[in-house]
Amino acid sequence: MRENWQSRKGFIFAAAGAAIGLGNLWRFPFQAYKNGGGAFLLPYFVALITCAIPLMIMEYAYGRKTRGGSVKAFSKLGKRFEIIGWVQVMVPIVVMTYYSAIIAVSVIFMVYSLGHAFGIINWLSDPGPIMGMVTGSAESALDLGAGISIYILIAVIAVWLCNWLIVKKGISGGIEKMSSIFTPLLMVLMIIFMINAVRLSGATIGLEALFKPDFSKILSPSIWVSAYAQVFFSTTLAVGVMIAYGSYLHEKSDIVNSAFITVFANSSFDLIAGVLVFSTLGFLVESMGVEFTSFGTGAGVAFIAFPIAISTMSTNVVVQGLLGFLFFFCLFIAGLSSSISMLESFVTASLDKFKISRSKLVTIISIVGFGGSACFASYAGFNYILDIVDAYVGNIIIAGLGLVEVVLISYIYGTSKLRKEANAFSDFKIGIWWDYLLRYFTPLLLGAVVITNLFNLITGLFSQDTVGAVSNVVFGWGTVVIMIGASIIFYKKKWTANAQQE
Numbered sequence: 001m002r003e004n005w006q007s008r009k010g011f012i013f014a015a016a017g018a019a020i021g022l023g024n025l026w027r028f029p030f031q032a033y034k035n036g037g038g039a040f041l042l043p044y045f046v047a048l049i050t051c052a053i054p055l056m057i058m059e060y061a062y063g064r065k066t067r068g069g070s071v072k073a074f075s076k077l078g079k080r081f082e083i084i085g086w087v088q089v090m091v092p093i094v095v096m097t098y099y100s101a102i103i104a105v106s107v108i109f110m111v112y113s114l115g116h117a118f119g120i121i122n123w124l125s126d127p128g129p130i131m132g133m134v135t136g137s138a139e140s141a142l143d144l145g146a147g148i149s150i151y152i153l154i155a156v157i158a159v160w161l162c163n164w165l166i167v168k169k170g171i172s173g174g175i176e177k178m179s180s181i182f183t184p185l186l187m188v189l190m191i192i193f194m195i196n197a198v199r200l201s202g203a204t205i206g207l208e209a210l211f212k213p214d215f216s217k218i219l220s221p222s223i224w225v226s227a228y229a230q231v232f233f234s235t236t237l238a239v240g241v242m243i244a245y246g247s248y249l250h251e252k253s254d255i256v257n258s259a260f261i262t263v264f265a266n267s268s269f270d271l272i273a274g275v276l277v278f279s280t281l282g283f284l285v286e287s288m289g290v291e292f293t294s295f296g297t298g299a300g301v302a303f304i305a306f307p308i309a310i311s312t313m314s315t316n317v318v319v320q321g322l323l324g325f326l327f328f329f330c331l332f333i334a335g336l337s338s339s340i341s342m343l344e345s346f347v348t349a350s351l352d353k354f355k356i357s358r359s360k361l362v363t364i365i366s367i368v369g370f371g372g373s374a375c376f377a378s379y380a381g382f383n384y385i386l387d388i389v390d391a392y393v394g395n396i397i398i399a400g401l402g403l404v405e406v407v408l409i410s411y412i413y414g415t416s417k418l419r420k421e422a423n424a425f426s427d428f429k430i431g432i433w434w435d436y437l438l439r440y441f442t443p444l445l446l447g448a449v450v451i452t453n454l455f456n457l458i459t460g461l462f463s464q465d466t467v468g469a470v471s472n473v474v475f476g477w478g479t480v481v482i483m484i485g486a487s488i489i490f491y492k493k494k495w496t497a498n499a500q501q502e
Helices: 008-019 022-034 036-068 070-075 081-116 128-135 152-168 170-198 203-211 221-234 241-247 256-288 301-309 316-355 358-376 377-422 433-462 466-492
Strands: none
Touching: 008 170, 008 256, 008 316, 022 036, 022 081, 022 203, 022 221, 022 256, 022 301, 022 316, 022 433, 036 070, 036 203, 036 221, 036 241, 036 377, 070 081, 070 152, 070 241, 070 301, 070 316, 081 128, 081 152, 081 316, 081 358, 081 466, 128 152, 128 301, 128 377, 152 170, 152 316, 152 358, 152 466, 170 203, 170 256, 170 316, 203 256, 203 377, 221 358, 221 377, 221 433, 221 466, 241 316, 301 316, 316 358, 358 377, 377 433, 377 466, 433 466
16 A cells, blocks of 8 residues: 655655755755856746746646656556656666765765864864865866765765655655654754844845846746756755655645745745845855855855854854854755655656566666765766766756656646646645646746757857867766666566556
């Protein structure tokens, strides 16, 4: 008998935890910063209403209807469409391999923060040497002999052990229990850090840089494409997670309200992260005379800028260390809550098709996943290959899957039928506008995102040197080919579980 979420609260916390991840902390703030500041919020909120919410409702409703993950859900549309489901769940597996390496750095910095608190090492005011020691360096993505970070490798073991322990216990016994504790704790801690950040000297400089509207950019198509890309990727849609989570809902669960809560919880975290990041950067700009992008626009913000800011919050070394520990613990929670949802996406799909125990399946995936993460623990892997793989998976595979998903479900299963099923036990109802969005508006916008991203990646190859171009072909397009190839292999295997007949 299929498991169910034990409570609506547990489901919401799990879904919100899946959507909220490390990427929120820097992707939204810098997307807004580069795309008109406060003016970016208009297309961002339009994208929430016209893309994120309709798709979230669709995935929850269709997952609940089919009582299965992506593979089973797409096979119900037609046997040949099963392969789409396999490609979907390959995404979180690939993403987990490098995502776990980033989470591992949070674990390492948690340990070093405790070392700072106990006076073993004083590093928060100058995190550069520690970051350099942990991540090492390589000349390019092809510099595979540069070495491997033993620090990341050891920490990755801890990350995959957490993934394994939580997911093998199932939906109610593992993921729901963990999410019910850690998701609200994450939100509380991030709000505390945000409140403290806005009190820093120079915070207003950062907030003005982030939110001052540049309405001259609002009519630029690229701003709207960026907004839709941000919303789409930050909500964990089209990678099998929300369909899998929806498949464990009770038949009389509220779909519509739950989708709204999940999306707005994620967007609230985007805004909290924006205020936190740019208040902190404003302080550093004023006190150190650096630029807003001096620490990069990616993980460098968390692993370089924040330790420096934390070191200035108190002159007491113990307090500094404990604040550092809490901050990197927040990053760890954010990463782990997303990581377990990614693992569950593949687990649900596989259990639907193959007769295998959850414990055995999770163990096999965790071992294989750790092997993949070990590759990204190499200096070339962490510093170069990670960004290449992320760009190709995010810009081509995920966006493309979103487009295919919305078209297939809308036109084969039918939005009218799905809308009635979503409304049946919901606190408030969606109207026919939802049908029009999914059938016409959303596909056009996702199509624009896919075409834009594909064009940028292909033309970008010609502007790179030989090493850069080869690296993109080998690790970028190579990853795409491997994912599709693996999907074909799983697609061709026979169904051995009873789930196919449900």
